[in-house]
Amino acid sequence: MSAAETIGEMARAARGAVAGLAGAGTAAKRAAIRAAAGAIRVRAEDLLAASAVDVAAARAGGTSESLIDRLMLDTARIEGIASGLETVAGLDDPVGEVIKAWEQPNGLRFERVRVALGVIGIIYESRPGVTADAAALCLMAGNACLMRGGSEAARSNRVLLDCVAAGLAAAGLPAAAVQMVPAGDRALVGAMLAAHGLIDVIIPRGGKGLVARVQAEAKVPVLAHLDGINHVYVDASADLATAAAVVVNSKLRRTGVCGAMETVLIDRAASADLARGVVAALLDGGCAVHGDAGVMELDTRVTAAADADWDTEWLDAVASAALVDGVAGAIAHIGRHGSAHTDAIVAGDAAVAARFLGEVDSAIVLWNASTQFADGAEFGFGAEIGIATGRLHARGPVALEGLTTYKTRVYGAGQVRA
């Protein structure tokens, strides 16, 4: 069977499972996810053993320790995966929600109602936990999914998928609702990306290389973000304590997350105290600062920024820093160098903040708050499957609602069209 035939067969079975999930309802979905969590706890020893084999093979193959860390499961992480599933099972079911209802003068009543998105392809690497958490989110929104993990985590993923399968079986839900695409055969990834009409959306979870490949090759729509080149703009109207706290937290709370700040922009009209204070706070916090000429004058520890720095996602304790001509300058800089992910302003002047929030065309824009709030849980969504910076369907943190679509129900009394 060709890769396309294999994926086609799995996707058709998944499509059938979507109908089964719609019929089964909320309680069955919750029961399946909770039973999967239980199975993960029961099989913790198996998971540790599988992970040990994955890790040993990766180490033997010369994998870097940072990748090994993502791959590795320990008791705490296994419990984290199980309790994460219980969180998902406790979320409100989005399916069936009437988003909007209206009536036309001819008496026709319309209801826009939320339904499952359909068949979702998850392409991921390293972290085996994705096998459980992405599958649970898809399932809770009524979707079937094809999970394609990396071969480096194949043994851990297999055990986790068995636990999800056990959950589905316990709740009487179709096994085809969560299927594993065999790791190793790269052609299967290509077939998933080409499966227009069979797979409704692809969600990549992993490093930039994976996301870039998926975005470049996919014929199926993709929900993802490639870069998080996020900015904090400090307006002259900002107070120093707020600005320093927001900038330092945005950059340094965790430098490796996609919501981390990469560039700080400082109003050229800011007081010397404010401008120096913000830069010093970053440097004192252990962050290297690559500045333009104006920023270099503020602190001797600042080194010269290269042109490429404005387009660099450091994901490290390094920040680019520039002086800009007020909010207009900040908006222009972000327009040129941003990645439409998350950008923040620190300002006391509400009109300036409103202009920034209005004109910066990013998925998330914040006023006087850290960019590190770019996260579904912090938005109150309970959990997220990822952050999307595309412009269609879902933008920003993608949670259960982003994993649904809608249809329109029309109620008549025999109306015909003139």
Place this chain on the structure above:
Amino acid sequence: MSAAETIGEMARAARGAVAGLAGAGTAAKRAAIRAAAGAIRVRAEDLLAASAVDVAAARAGGTSESLIDRLMLDTARIEGIASGLETVAGLDDPVGEVIKAWEQPNGLRFERVRVALGVIGIIYESRPGVTADAAALCLMAGNACLMRGGSEAARSNRVLLDCVAAGLAAAGLPAAAVQMVPAGDRALVGAMLAAHGLIDVIIPRGGKGLVARVQAEAKVPVLAHLDGINHVYVDASADLATAAAVVVNSKLRRTGVCGAMETVLIDRAASADLARGVVAALLDGGCAVHGDAGVMELDTRVTAAADADWDTEWLDAVASAALVDGVAGAIAHIGRHGSAHTDAIVAGDAAVAARFLGEVDSAIVLWNASTQFADGAEFGFGAEIGIATGRLHARGPVALEGLTTYKTRVYGAGQVRA
């Protein structure tokens, strides 16, 4: 310049125009669209002349009369285009609408606000009116668009685009908000379809060949429908008068529209009067009926359906007809043969209707109403740019709201993440 470079340059200019439109606001967009309508009226003679040349060239090239009819502009059609623009200018501006607002326990306030989708590619053929109406809808939702019409309508399209450009200029809006991609060079269409990240969505308007090519080749997301294989299911609980009226109107009001019924499904448990009455109503209305064995027994005028008929979009006074085992049989038939566009049930039994509306997974599902209501204006949207049967972003009639996306504004007081 290569086709990709040409499209890249146009799309980047369009992206700049989107920011200009956001800044200009509702009144300017309305003024531009009204001024374009005015220009179309003023230049009616030029339009008639351009159309005459297009039509003569098409006729000389052996184009069919039905295509010539789509291509041709006359005084009434020109007035229709102008007044259509005025309708669009009168619609509520979707941009800026706060879709949802909420707060988190840490005091962060969230607003999901509607913004322009961005840069839209319209690929169309024959009907020159699309040049004005699609551009106006894109513009009213704050978008810039690249319009690529067919070479058969190039002269008419050019004059209409000049009118739109005059409208933009009169309202002080950027000329790059509506640009025409030169007709004739097929490579430019390929470049539009490949312009991932430059063009946000492609909307094809035209025949099935055009839509199929766009869907097959596009790397950019597409909003469209390929087929409208729509069903009306007549349940045993239906009353004959309603069933006959809905079925006949669904099929015969206009046979060439995508919302027309193509197949009627009749409950095997329906009374002989009901089943015969529905089939006779279609036949008496001038519709050929291709039936399965059961339907053939109902009326001697019914001819035998071929297997392919269940998957055929007739777009003509022809209907496929089958007996099915109740609502479950209808749902199964539609699942196998439908195109997820529009399907209706005629039933007196509300529980049966609810099951149909719940389980038939089409963009539009109706109870006791004609499938020909599948239209943005009939939904109360004022106008539509098309009907989408995909599952992402917008489903069913796509109007102004479907031409927007959203961002999240977050209001803080210095919050940082723990």
